[in-house]
Amino acid sequence: MTTTATLPTDEPADPTRRDGRTATRQARTPDSRLSVVTTERRHVPKPSGKPDPTAHLTAVDVEALGRELDELRREVMDSRGASDAAYIRKVIKVQRSLELGSRAVLLFSALPPAWVLGTVGLSVAKILENMEIGHNVMHGQWDWMRDPRIHSQAWEWDNASPSELWKHSHNELHHTFTNVLGRDNDLGYGIMRVDEDQRWVPMYLGQPLWNFVNACVFEYGIAAYDLELGKHLRDGTTDDPGFRANARKVLRKIRGQVTRDYVVHPLLSGPSFLHTVAANLTANVVRNLWTHSVIMCGHFPAGVETFATQSIEGETRGDWYLRQMLGSANIHGSRAMHIMTGNLSHQIEHHLFPDMPSNRYAEIAPRIREICARYGLSYTTGNLPQQVASAWGQVIRLSLPNDVRPSQAPVAGLRAVARTVRRRLRRG
Numbered sequence: 001m002t003t004t005a006t007l008p009t010d011e012p013a014d015p016t017r018r019d020g021r022t023a024t025r026q027a028r029t030p031d032s033r034l035s036v037v038t039t040e041r042r043h044v045p046k047p048s049g050k051p052d053p054t055a056h057l058t059a060v061d062v063e064a065l066g067r068e069l070d071e072l073r074r075e076v077m078d079s080r081g082a083s084d085a086a087y088i089r090k091v092i093k094v095q096r097s098l099e100l101g102s103r104a105v106l107l108f109s110a111l112p113p114a115w116v117l118g119t120v121g122l123s124v125a126k127i128l129e130n131m132e133i134g135h136n137v138m139h140g141q142w143d144w145m146r147d148p149r150i151h152s153q154a155w156e157w158d159n160a161s162p163s164e165l166w167k168h169s170h171n172e173l174h175h176t177f178t179n180v181l182g183r184d185n186d187l188g189y190g191i192m193r194v195d196e197d198q199r200w201v202p203m204y205l206g207q208p209l210w211n212f213v214n215a216c217v218f219e220y221g222i223a224a225y226d227l228e229l230g231k232h233l234r235d236g237t238t239d240d241p242g243f244r245a246n247a248r249k250v251l252r253k254i255r256g257q258v259t260r261d262y263v264v265h266p267l268l269s270g271p272s273f274l275h276t277v278a279a280n281l282t283a284n285v286v287r288n289l290w291t292h293s294v295i296m297c298g299h300f301p302a303g304v305e306t307f308a309t310q311s312i313e314g315e316t317r318g319d320w321y322l323r324q325m326l327g328s329a330n331i332h333g334s335r336a337m338h339i340m341t342g343n344l345s346h347q348i349e350h351h352l353f354p355d356m357p358s359n360r361y362a363e364i365a366p367r368i369r370e371i372c373a374r375y376g377l378s379y380t381t382g383n384l385p386q387q388v389a390s391a392w393g394q395v396i397r398l399s400l401p402n403d404v405r406p407s408q409a410p411v412a413g414l415r416a417v418a419r420t421v422r423r424r425l426r427r428g
Contacts, residue, residue, distance in 0.1 A: 044308040046181070048196040048402070053305055054322055056376055065375055066318025072367060073353050076360050085145050087359045091132055091339070092150070099125035103265060109275035122283040124340075127290050129158045131342025136358045138167055143355075160219040162253045165226035165246060175354050179299060179327030182309045186299065189214075189221070190230050193398045194299075195306045200401045207399045208392075218288035223250050290340070293388050294331070298347040301329045301390035303380035324351035325372060330365070330381035337384065338362060348379065 043052045054062070102121030108114040134157030136142070142150045156163050169185070177183035181197055188194045191214070192207045214221045224230070227250050232238045261280040269276040305326040312323075331337070331345035338345045338361075346361035349368055356364075372379040382390065397405065 044311040046197045046306070046308045050196070053326060053378065057322075061375065062318035062322060063316065064318075065371070066316065066321050068371060069321050069352060070317070072364060073356065076353075076356060076364060080144060080357060080360075084357050084359060085142075085147075088133075088137075088142050088145075088150060088357070091128065095125055095128040095133060098128070106265070106272070106276045106279050107269050108272060109269060109279050110272040115275055115279055119279040119282050122279065123286040126158055126283055126287040127340055130287060130291055131294070131344065132339055132358060133157075133342075134159065134163075135342045135344070138163055139171060140355050141357045158257070159222070160250070160254050160257055161223040161226045162249045165249065166222070169226045169228075171354070175351065177312070178324055178351060179304070179306045180309060180312055180323075181306055183312075185225070187306065189225050192395060194394055196398065196402050197306060197308075198398075200398075204399050208396050211392075211395050215289050215292040216285055218292040219284070220254070223254065226250075293384075293391075294341045294344050296391040296395075297331050297384070297387040298328060298344055300394050301380060301382070301387050302394060303378060303390075304329050305378075321352060322377075324348070325368070325377060325379075327351070328380070329387065330379070331384050331387050332381050333384055335362075348381075 043055065045052070057065075098121055102118045102125055104118075105114050105121065106118035109118055134155065137150055137155045138152050138157070140152040143152055148154055152167070157166075159166075174184055174186045179187060181187065181195070188198065192211060193200060193204045227243070227246055232240065232243050237243060261284065262277055265280060266273040266276040305323075307323055307327070312319075315323075325348055328347040328351045330348050331341065333345060343358035343361045344350060346358075346365050349356075349361040349365055350358070352368065353364075369379045371377075381387075
C-alpha cells in the first residue's frame with residue numbers, strides 16, 4: 001500500500017527493526033525534502049513459520065537496493081563490446097573443434113585408449129554446449145551482437161528438450177517466479193519436495209531414488225518437464241491440441257538426437273559401431289549427471305529461501321531483486337569450473353541479470369556479495385562438493401515429514417512416518 005504525505009524526511013531508516021511484518025517508512029521524492037512517500041512492506045508468512053529474512057529492511061532500503069542493482073546492470077551492459085563477443089565465439093569454436101575431434105577419435109573406439117580419449121572429449125564438448133553456450137545463448141545474453149548464428153531465436157541445443165519449450169518453462173516461468181511456492185515448478189520439478197513449506201505426501205519417501213534416476217536421464221526429464229507431461233497425465237488432458245503439438249515437437253527432437261548419437265555416428269565407425277554407441281551413451285550420461293548437479297546447487301542447498309505465493313502481490317523491482325538474491329546459491333571454484341557450469345556457479349548474479357553475458361558474472365560477483373553484506377542479506381555459496389552434498393541432504397531430509405529427521409533411529413523414524421501418514425489419511 002502506498003500513500004503520499006508531507007512529513008520531515010531527515011529520519012534515517014531504522015536498520016535494527018526486526019518485528020517488521022508491516023514496516024512503514026518514509027522516502028524522499030527526488031525533488032523535495034518535504035514531500036515523501038510512505039510505503040508499507042507486507043510480509044506473507046509461510047506455513048512453516050520461518051522468519052522473514054528481510055524483516056530488517058524498510059521499503060526505502062529495498063528500493064535503494066533496486067536502484068543500486070539497476071545502476072550496476074546498466075554499467076555492465078553499456079560496457080559490452082568486442083572482448084565479450086570474442087569470448088563467446090572462442091568458446092563455440094573450442095566446443096565444436098572438441099566435438100569434431102572427439103567423434104573422429106571414436107571412429108577408432110574399438111581401441112581402448114581411443115575410446116577413453118574420445119568419450120572424455122565428447123563429454124566435455126556436450127557439457128560446454130549445454131551450459132556455457134546453449135543455456136546462455138537461449139537467455140538472449142548474446143542477442144546484442146546481432147549475429148544470427150548466436151541468437152536466442154535461432155539456437156537449437158544438443159538436448160532432448162526443444163529450445164522453444166525450454167525457453168518458456170525456464171526463461172518465462174522459472175526466472176519470473178523464482179522460488180515462489182506454487183508458482184515456480186523448478187522447486188522439485190513436480191516430483192520432489194525440496195522445502196519445508198511444500199506439503200509432504202507419502203510419495204516423497206522415494207525421492208532420493210528417483211532424484212538419482214532423474215540425474216542419469218536428466219535431458220529426458222527436462223523434456224517431460226517442459227512438456228508438462230505430469231500435469232497433463234494427472235489432469236487427463238493429454239488429448240489437448242496444444243499438448244499434442246508440443247509432444248510431437250519433443251518426439252521429433254528426441255528422434256533426431258537418438259539417430260545422430262546411436263545410429264549415424266556409430267555407423268560411421270564401422271567395426272567400432274558398438275564401442276561408439278557405448279561412448280555416446282556414456283558422454284550423454286556424464287553430461288546429464290553434471291548438469292543435474294549444477295542445477296541442484298543453484299536453488300536446493302541449505303540457506304536458500306522460498307516465498308509464499310501471496311508475497312509477490314504488488315512486488316516492486318527492488319522486491320524482485322531481493323527474491324532473486326535470496327532464492328539462489330553459488331558455487332565457488334576455479335575459472336575452468338565456472339566455464340564448465342556455464343557460469344551458473346554464479347547463480348545469484350545470473351538470477352539478478354539473466355540476460356547479462358555469462359563471462360561478466362565473475363566480475364560483478366564481489367560487488368553483489370558486498371551489497372548483500374551491506375544490506376544484511378545472506379549470500380549462499382560453497383565449493384562444489386559442499387553444495388552438492390547440501391542439495392542432496394535437503395532431498396533426503398525432506399523426503400520425510402518435517403517432524404521426522406533422518407538421524408532418528410530407524411524404528412522411531414518409521415513409527416513417526418506411520419503416524420504422519422495416518423494423520424494425512426484421517427484428514428482426507
